[in-house]
Amino acid sequence: MYKYILGILSVIALAGCYKDKGNYTYTELNAVSISGIDSSYSLLQGARLQIKPVLAFSKDASGDTSRYRYEWLAIAKVGGVPLGDRYDLATTRDLDISVTLPPSKDYAVYYRVTDKATGVMFKYVFNLTVSIVISKGLLVLSDVNGQARLDMLSEYPKKYTIYTDVLGMLGSTVPRNGAPVDVAVVSTGYYLSTAAGTHKINTNTFGWLPTYSISYEFQSRMPENMIAQRLVTTFGGVLCYSDGNLYVYSQAYQLRYNLPVNYLAESKEYFKISRHMGVHNRYMIPIILYDETNHRFIRYTAPNSECSLMPEGTLFNYRDPSKDLLYMTWNTYSNGMLFALLKDRATNKVTLARVNASADVLRQNSYDEMAATDIDKARLFAVDPVNGYVFYAVGGKLYEYDVSLKTAKLMLDRPGSEITLLNNASDGLVVGFYQLAGPAETGGSWEKYTVPPVNGPLELKESYQGFGKIVSWITKSS
Numbered sequence: 001m002y003k004y005i006l007g008i009l010s011v012i013a014l015a016g017c018y019k020d021k022g023n024y025t026y027t028e029l030n031a032v033s034i035s036g037i038d039s040s041y042s043l044l045q046g047a048r049l050q051i052k053p054v055l056a057f058s059k060d061a062s063g064d065t066s067r068y069r070y071e072w073l074a075i076a077k078v079g080g081v082p083l084g085d086r087y088d089l090a091t092t093r094d095l096d097i098s099v100t101l102p103p104s105k106d107y108a109v110y111y112r113v114t115d116k117a118t119g120v121m122f123k124y125v126f127n128l129t130v131s132i133v134i135s136k137g138l139l140v141l142s143d144v145n146g147q148a149r150l151d152m153l154s155e156y157p158k159k160y161t162i163y164t165d166v167l168g169m170l171g172s173t174v175p176r177n178g179a180p181v182d183v184a185v186v187s188t189g190y191y192l193s194t195a196a197g198t199h200k201i202n203t204n205t206f207g208w209l210p211t212y213s214i215s216y217e218f219q220s221r222m223p224e225n226m227i228a229q230r231l232v233t234t235f236g237g238v239l240c241y242s243d244g245n246l247y248v249y250s251q252a253y254q255l256r257y258n259l260p261v262n263y264l265a266e267s268k269e270y271f272k273i274s275r276h277m278g279v280h281n282r283y284m285i286p287i288i289l290y291d292e293t294n295h296r297f298i299r300y301t302a303p304n305s306e307c308s309l310m311p312e313g314t315l316f317n318y319r320d321p322s323k324d325l326l327y328m329t330w331n332t333y334s335n336g337m338l339f340a341l342l343k344d345r346a347t348n349k350v351t352l353a354r355v356n357a358s359a360d361v362l363r364q365n366s367y368d369e370m371a372a373t374d375i376d377k378a379r380l381f382a383v384d385p386v387n388g389y390v391f392y393a394v395g396g397k398l399y400e401y402d403v404s405l406k407t408a409k410l411m412l413d414r415p416g417s418e419i420t421l422l423n424n425a426s427d428g429l430v431v432g433f434y435q436l437a438g439p440a441e442t443g444g445s446w447e448k449y450t451v452p453p454v455n456g457p458l459e460l461k462e463s464y465q466g467f468g469k470i471v472s473w474i475t476k477s478s
Contacts, residue, residue: 031057039127043099044133045103045130047098048096049095052094070091072091073086073112076101077107099130109127133169136156138152140446141470148180153446166206167206174192175194178196180194180471183473184474185475186231186238191228191231197213200214218256218258236253237303241277245260264306272292272293273292276325280336285359286300288338288355289307295321295322327381333384338354340354352368370408374399384451392422412431418433429451430446432445442466443469444466445464446467447463
């Protein structure tokens with residue numbers, strides 16, 4: 001009996017399953033494929049961006065635009081990841097806009113197409129880099145008939161394109177009347193120094209506000225037109241040299257500029273220092289200064305409020321009162337070395353002093369007279385950090401002094417020109433020439449050379465013309 005009942009129920013169940021097969025209807029969704037968009041775009045701020053995507057619809061041969069919702073949006077990248085601010089660009093099928101996004105940034109741009117009937121969204125993502133002509137490149141400060149002019153070798157639209165008077169071009173109101181002094185980039189920002197004072201400038205726009213005067217970065221009251229002849233990044237902060245005084249901004253200890261640190265506690269006196277300093281910006285080594293009042297080397301360690309005397313020397317007297325400092329620098333040659341050129345006031349002879357200086361070493365290395373052509377007439381110097389050569393300029397001539405051979409070699413000679421700039425880049429020696437016959441607006445050139453070993457001829461790497469009399473330059477990386 002039970003077997004018959006179970007059999008009947010099984011037949012009924014199977015019949016029900018068979019009938020259920022016809023109860024479901026499967027509809028394929030309308031898919032959208034997007035093409036015709038590049039993977040990345042790089043534009044100047046204010047430039048026009050036009051993109052006409054190619055859309056293909058699997059279930060809509062007509063491509064009726066009213067059936068879809070379109071959206072273009074950009075998200076700023078932070079560390080290469082789109083985690084920053086969001087910007088809505090357009091709600092049209094095609095993109096045709098003037099790019100107003102903040103410059104000097106990368107963005108992930110999303111193009112989204114949504115089928116209104118189903119609510120299903122399809123997207124395409126691409127990269128957009130927005131720049132302005134001052135985003136990246138080299139800033140070059142020139143003297144043009146006694147007035148400061150800031151030019152730029154920009155990486156946009158190609159490396160390098162020269163733009164003269166970028167401050168005027170961008171409508172910047174930063175005070176810049178009178179002669180140029182310096183352009184500098186330190187850990188606190190970009191600064192322009194002219195006879196009108198030292199002022200920070202906005203990184204992205206070069207805009208300016210009255211509170212951008214460096215005097216506002218001081219605890220003590222300073223003139224709003226204060227001029228910093230030199231700003232240098234050091235370990236944990238910034239050194240500000242102004243009119244023989246040294247001020248320290250310590251970011252590590254959250255200390256603003258205050259009273260000058262060129263003070264000796266032993267004698268309770270302030271003294272005037274040289275603008276030339278032995279300083280490194282990555283390691284905490286003693287900063288070597290030169291006391292021009294008493295003709296001696298002085299040691300300073302940030303963020304102290306005072307200096308200390310140098311120890312006794314083994315090769316020369318750190319406190320020789322008969323000499324004046326012509327030039328001093330520290331670089332990575334021989335694991336860290338201080339180079340100082342001293343001129344005897346009575347004989348005009350120039351002596352080169354070298355000191356091994358690092359975090360745990362302060363040892364005099366050599367002290368020799370430089371029997372070099374016209375060295376007493378030189379005003380511009382540089383030291384190659386790889387070979388230890390000392391370069392110096394006299395008029396339009398550039399000499400290379402080999403410390404080991406104790407000989408000077410003429411490396412460049414530009415008759416009718418004057419060398420107005422001489423310093424090191426990370427990958428070579430930079431020389432600024434100026435044609436004495438002018439024209440004042442375009443007579444200057446910026447040139448970079450590779451320094452070969454064994455006194456080989458300098459190899460020209462880059463050369464750009466169209467500047468005034470160049471006095472300073474920096475790299476602008478953002």
